[in-house]
Amino acid sequence: MRPSSVATAADRSSARPQTRGRTLALIAIICAALNLRLVVTSLSPLLTTVGEEFGFTAVVVGVFGTLPLIAFAVFGLVTPAIMRRLGPEATAALSMLLTGAGQVVRAFAPDTGTLLVLTGIALTGAALGNVVLPPLIKQYFPDRLAALSTVQMVAIHAGALFPPLVAVPLAEAVGWRLALGAWSVIALGAALLWVLQRRRVLRDSPAALTVGAAAGPGAGGARTGVASTDGGTGTGAGLARPIWRVGMAWRMALLFGMVTWNVFTLFTWLPALLTDAGHTAAMAGTMVSLMVGSSLLFGLIAPTLTLRAVNTFPIVALGLAGYAVGYLGVALAPHLAPLWVVCLGLGTSLFVVTMTMINARSTTAQGSAALSGFVQGAGSGMALGGPLLFGLLGELTGGWTASYALVAGGSLAVAVVVAYVERTPWTIEAAAAGRRPG
Template identity: 80%
Template structure:
């Protein structure tokens, strides 16, 4: 009997640290995910107020809207190297420390240039977190990837939803600087949690160790599928960040109050969250993803047209824009699903997010630039919004049939792959 008792005690002692480590990792993942869009949406409703104090024009607002994409483009490619050097937990702690420090310090910015630089620091942290969280989910929850991916998606949306809802009322009470810096506690808390997790030995599940697998047959930048996915991701991201940046200004120009305009950003994000809850399942089960993408693009089209033609019904049009914004979840699901190996998943995700964010750089900047040059928003709606939707529709149709990056690198078309499966 004694050997059995010893075995039981040993098993419990080995499981408890792992369980505690996973619980701590879950809390840290949620806290970190809350910050990934908060850095953007906590600032955009206040840009009109800040612009009046600092004296910057619409083009500078476009620069603020472009900064997240610059950060995501650069660190989509750089973060894997940082992770190899520091480890994923230390990288997550660094990302949240940069995010929190940038948010605190930009609240004290004396001029436009300083505000841009410190916002860039905060966005660098968010960009690191954007890349490092999915591998951490695979590391700590290899048996719950779908559930934790949904948790991450919900946390990202919640972090994007609440700041614009309260930013203007808080600024009216305490000033825009307090409203801007108040959110830093979430990032600093996440930094502490990931530092603790980093210092805890023996908390990573054995099943989390990634298995080996063959490398891609060709470099990913030579695979047409990767470029098409990057272009689709870029066009979707183009519109997401254009709306994050410019929706409050568009509604302000149409006669709505700053508080109401900020609440519309929250409504858009909330609507995107509701669609995003079902989008991954529907996308994974679809034999043809084009109808799903086309539905989201039609939401964008109706929403843009409504805001331009009848802004007095803004809440209705924002619901359609939220349906369009949920395409971000759809495309991220497509990226994660179209790989057969961990190496393929890492290569496709890093390339698509990095190159796609680079493609999306023009959206917020050109939208504001065209508006400033013409004194109205018509050209911005037609060329910047409408043009991107047409490009997204064409690419989505070309990539309508699910297949893997490994097959694409070998030059096997999805139709040929289906024929092979039928004859096996």
């Protein structure tokens, strides 16, 4: 496929930045990305064990599955304002500190309510990190968007893959509390790296970290302020219109929301679906890791394809077909679980595609920050009902048929329509100015 005008424009808009400081930024980005799904996947395989100790039902499991979406919805919308106040490096450090602290303390939770609250704190940090990383990639690596998007997604998938693989055996060996809290080391290490990166930037360019300005790439790697030009409301600095008045932003949010709906439904309920079908808890945890690993393999090429595509619909449609086949297979022939889980991994790789679109469909770091916050915030809000509704329908009907039909089938149908409408790449800056793509 020939490169799209979006990718070409993005490449022309940013001069190659200086290399100094990029190595530490790269390591910090990787370490932060490792934590963005780890908070969820380190807990979901243990929910059955924890539920037996605390005595909660399937509806509570659904609440745990909904918590990430609540955090991503709320903090997806407010993170751009936090970035303007603190700067992106400090925001990244804060996100990792919250994630690590929440993971440590929740391992000592005495009851269900406390575990929910402390998991929410850890997820708040992950939500901040979800939004701040794409603008940081745009800021430090505008000449390597496809490569860094791939690196980020490999790290996210690695952080999601390993905890389910070892969670149950580790909990059997040392107890679920230690198995849950041990992962905090990665987040606390990432927080330290971002503190060091912020100190380096402050030392080299003190004006770049003044309160009220967030960083963006400039000529020759200089950092420029991105203070809001919309009256300080945080609606999208530098855009011709507030981002919530841009139809393209809403369509991207809806697509992101439907993909996220299915990702977190599967993270929450795939172990239960497989154990109900007769598989062991350890096998179910392994299948979650297989799904994430399959998503990782497909995701290795997704950023490059997305950045170069002149029509993104075939890419999204292929992922949605993987979801459809995977859901049907788990429902009708669960004894072939590995095959269906690989198909679900193909669908889950759409998360890579939608995240890459955030940078592909913006020409500046401030545009990326505005689009990242809105798409992830509004999209996660749309996805809130997925895990909870899936479990509630299963409990009310005594089976999973209604859950598959309504929660899975309905969301995939919506995603197909939105993906077709938003098939031609264009930038948020152009959309806000009313310039439609040719």
